[in-house]
Amino acid sequence: MSSARAASRRATILEVAHQAGVSKTSVSRYFSGERDRLSETMQTRIASAAKRLNYRPNQMARGLKGGHSRLIGMLIADILNPFSVAVMHGVEQACRAKGFSLVVCNTDNDPAQERDHLALLAAYRIEGLVINAAGQPSRELKQLAEQGTPLVLLDRSLGELEADEVGLDNARTIDMALDHLSSKGYGDLLYLSEPTSQASSRQIRLERFEQQRELRGLTGRALSLSLDKEASSLEQAISDFLASPSQRPKALLCGNGNVTLAVTRALQAKGVVLGAIGLMGIDELDWCQLVTPGITTLAQPTKDIGRAATEALLQRLEPNGKAAPPRRIHYQPKLLARGSTQDPPTSTA
Amino acid sequence: MSSARAASRRATILEVAHQAGVSKTSVSRYFSGERDRLSETMQTRIASAAKRLNYRPNQMARGLKGGHSRLIGMLIADILNPFSVAVMHGVEQACRAKGFSLVVCNTDNDPAQERDHLALLAAYRIEGLVINAAGQPSRELKQLAEQGTPLVLLDRSLGELEADEVGLDNARTIDMALDHLSSKGYGDLLYLSEPTSQASSRQIRLERFEQQRELRGLTGRALSLSLDKEASSLEQAISDFLASPSQRPKALLCGNGNVTLAVTRALQAKGVVLGAIGLMGIDELDWCQLVTPGITTLAQPTKDIGRAATEALLQRLEPNGKAAPPRRIHYQPKLLARGSTQDPPTSTA
């Protein structure tokens, strides 16, 4: 009977200590990386008792006493976005390598969910937070920051809040896109973005596009719209663009992967052939090479970004880490030129 | 000075109690859903003190005493697989709706990582586990099960272990695929799967395919191979299939989304036009409608699966839940017929 009960519940440190005939302090030492302070005998006795009882230290109790939960939180605006998942993958691997666990929270771009999740993460006393959401910093987020929880922002900046930032070099990315499109002969451009209010990087890209487009003497415009609600307005925008008079080849530039998907769908629905119009996207996706004649993209180094974010975070957790000034890490995208920007209709002259 | 310190650390229940001039028992009651046992006065006093101190109960401490962490674990074999993410999304939403949080662990199909993650989840005393990995149940998993942690398996079964199962009706899925392909006139089929050793559902699909193919008098074969390491062997298999003599139209059937992606790439690399050969996949992906002429798929109801898994799990957590016999919930896929199975070359006779 007692063995049946024992099997149904995790053993405690006290039970192990008892089994091994030592004090719980010693068992605690054994499991907290202080094994070298214990004699050989003691180590083997504890090891065998622990194995026999199938003991694992209770992380809750540990966190309670020591004040560190070994938990990192991550806030993701849209988990269905492959880019976010790829970055998350990187973050998770890096965390695990350092002995931390990652709690992922998806907000579906909903501020209410974001607040809920933040409250939750706070309740678990996470030691750091990677953020890929948050248009406006919520009260919860500010509190978390005030309490000294290190923050890393992915591809956004949150003015007032002190936090490290990791992401793409957005200005350079737009420049690269324009360089590429110009060099291929496209001179009339439409930039399409998801709502800029939700992410500062979108804002930067859009502004940079407008500024550079003008500077380079290219025609066209930039547009920000919500994909969910305005599928028809996207089609309308594309139609207008295609119909607008211009003697230079037209191309569409998509601000992120979601836009690329929506635009590709819209073009297909319209029966527009890729190549008849140029198409280029920021964010590489599985299928960009598969849609004939291949969609040109600027790929983000997702794994690097994830790793860098985690490293920045964990450095803050080290003894003198908090003091350092905020880091800004910006990566260059990689151009993957494909057929969709290859042959502007009128450029063969 | 003291206020500065106060801001940098979370308030405790004792501080709130002190501020409000009540006992910590009352504060505890207030935050544990026993507000109706407190007088109006008390409630407002606690509320204001808590707000002033910005108090949130420490979930670690809660879990320690009460024994429930309010944490659900999820083991995912491959987080980069959109299907897994979609299901995870469903699981997470359902958890949150019931007041649980989800800790997601990605194993990258690596048994070692799986064991690590399981140890970790055990350390946090998760109350339930959703599993989308595990070819063979590891020792850690068995222990978790023995200790009474409810398990839900997604699309796999783990013989010896008692657990609920949620997933696709695999046999029916294969039948639907064969029905569709036959009805379109395809009579020579190649079924491609990822290694069946890693998931029982793959095993079932593959066996069912072979059995039904023969039963229906169709020619062809089924093949199981690893996508990572054997990209070339995939191409070889396809080449062989295409080269094999047959007077009936040929079609490829892909066992899951990863295979569909790899196969589509391989076909493109070979310069094979979709339509010259039939193509059909299990799992719907963003881009299946975009690759001309559109790839026919059998879509899984990912959201339903996620929700069902969570519900099964949480029911086990209820007072009498553990006793119920294991559930088996199987969903029907949805056929999305597209151009890739539309016009077998020789069927126009």
Next chain:
DNA sequence: GACTACAATGGGAACGGTTCCATTGAGTAG
């Protein structure tokens, strides 16, 4: 041989909650 230094170990007080049980006081039935 007495004293110090140090390595090896154990005892017990936190950590921040929950929960059982006691206490108080007001209302109510006899």
Next chain:
DNA sequence: CTACTCAATGGAACCGTTCCCATTGTAGTC
């Protein structure tokens, strides 16, 4: 008026750790 019930509240033990502070024993120093 007394006894009893019940609602409202508080005291204190406990959950499973960590960690500070003894305590012991042994070796090294003069």
